[in-house]
Amino acid sequence: MPSSMKARLDALTAEVLARIQAAETAAALELIEQTDLARKGELLGLMRGIKDLPPEDRAAFGQSVNQAKTSLEAAVAEAKQAFTTAAVVAATSDACFDPTEPGGSLPGGHLHPVTQVRREIEQIFMSLGFSVVDGPEMETEEFNFDLLNIPAHHPARDLQDTMWLEGGRVMRTHTSPVQLRAMREAGGKVPVRVIAPGRVFRNEQPDATHEHTFHQIEGLMLDEGVSVADLKGVLRLVLSRIFGGSVEVRLRPHYFPFVEPGFELDMRRTGSDGEWLEILGCGMVHPEVLRAGGLDPDVVSGFAFGMGLDRLTMMRFGIEDVRWMMSGDPRFLTQF
Ligand code: DAH
Numbered sequence: 001m002p003s004s005m006k007a008r009l010d011a012l013t014a015e016v017l018a019r020i021q022a023a024e025t026a027a028a029l030e031l032i033e034q035t036d037l038a039r040k041g042e043l044l045g046l047m048r049g050i051k052d053l054p055p056e057d058r059a060a061f062g063q064s065v066n067q068a069k070t071s072l073e074a075a076v077a078e079a080k081q082a083f084t085t086a087a088v089v090a091a092t093s094d095a096c097f098d099p100t101e102p103g104g105s106l107p108g109g110h111l112h113p114v115t116q117v118r119r120e121i122e123q124i125f126m127s128l129g130f131s132v133v134d135g136p137e138m139e140t141e142e143f144n145f146d147l148l149n150i151p152a153h154h155p156a157r158d159l160q161d162t163m164w165l166e167g168g169r170v171m172r173t174h175t176s177p178v179q180l181r182a183m184r185e186a187g188g189k190v191p192v193r194v195i196a197p198g199r200v201f202r203n204e205q206p207d208a209t210h211e212h213t214f215h216q217i218e219g220l221m222l223d224e225g226v227s228v229a230d231l232k233g234v235l236r237l238v239l240s241r242i243f244g245g246s247v248e249v250r251l252r253p254h255y256f257p258f259v260e261p262g263f264e265l266d267m268r269r270t271g272s273d274g275e276w277l278e279i280l281g282c283g284m285v286h287p288e289v290l291r292a293g294g295l296d297p298d299v300v301s302g303f304a305f306g307m308g309l310d311r312l313t314m315m316r317f318g319i320e321d322v323r324w325m326m327s328g329d330p331r332f333l334t335q336f
Contacts, residue, residue: 013068113336117313130193135178143177147292148258161203171201175218183293191223208321215309222302231303246270259283280307
């Protein structure tokens with residue numbers, strides 16, 4: 001092997017080693033890694049000279065370069081470790097440090113108030129034989145509107161300010177499309193008893209009572225011979241459980257395109273002659289919607305409802321501004 005190249009390798013190895021030993025910070029060591037020991041550095045650059053060597057010397061020289069590189073890398077790693085150890089020793093050599101002292105506890109999280117109330121309501125419905133189902137937040141125009149008896153150009157479209165997406169898709173403006181998905185999932189069979197909680201989206205300018213993102217719970221109960229009496233009975237029972245104690249409910253006629261008749265349901269505590277509180281929208285599922293779900297309206301009937309989960313949560317906890325709900329602000333969240 002020509003002694004000049006071997007001599008250059010040895011000299012370079014010694015120089016880099018000296019730099020490693022002289023490094024005073026971990027950052028200095030990293031710089032050495034990124035320059036001296038880098039692929040483009042001088043050390044590995046020596047490899048390029050290999051082609052000028054006699055063939056019988058090439059393998060041995062390549063090996064020497066690699067060995068030099070490996071040992072220098074080990075030296076860097078060792079030096080880095082020494083800095084880490086030194087830092088720990090420095091931090092712990094404080095006279096007050098007591099390694100037997102228990103550690104401080106991390107702040108514990110908990111469920112969001114909306115999640116707490118949602119889970120409670122899910123439990124109540126499950127105890128009545130309902131299942132909890134899910135639907136996509138990004139819906140098709142067809143499921144969000146058309147199949148729910150809200151055709152394009154019908155004024156009912158304007159009841160919900162919609163966030164339109166590309167390709168005929170929308171951020172769902174309500175959980176009602178899950179009704180159709182549940183009916184189709186059931187393949188034309190009844191009974192269907194489901195609730196579908198989830199996020200919904202409207203093109204709203206947020207204020208104390210409006211948000212662009214909020215939560216609803218949709219409900220659907222279908223069978224042969226389901227009547228308005230069932231609707232009223234089930235919802236009264238559920239609201240009694242949610243609010244703890246007996247409540248009375250009343251239905252006021254209201255227009256929703258996907259039910260006929262449609263109602264707004266108000267409640268108040270039994271025996272109180274206080275104010276009626278408007279609590280949810282509901283009605284008997286419209287024949288067109290039953291057909292769209294693959295059911296025969298001459299055989300099957302049922303009720304549907306949609307309630308605002310944020311409002312219920314706000315009532316439960318005495319929260320005044322809906323914008324807090326999605327704020328993620330710990331000053332708000334830690335109160336529940
Ligand atoms: N989807 C309605 C809304 O967001 C709420 C609603 C009303 C749902 C009546 C229903 C219903 O299922 O029967 O305004």
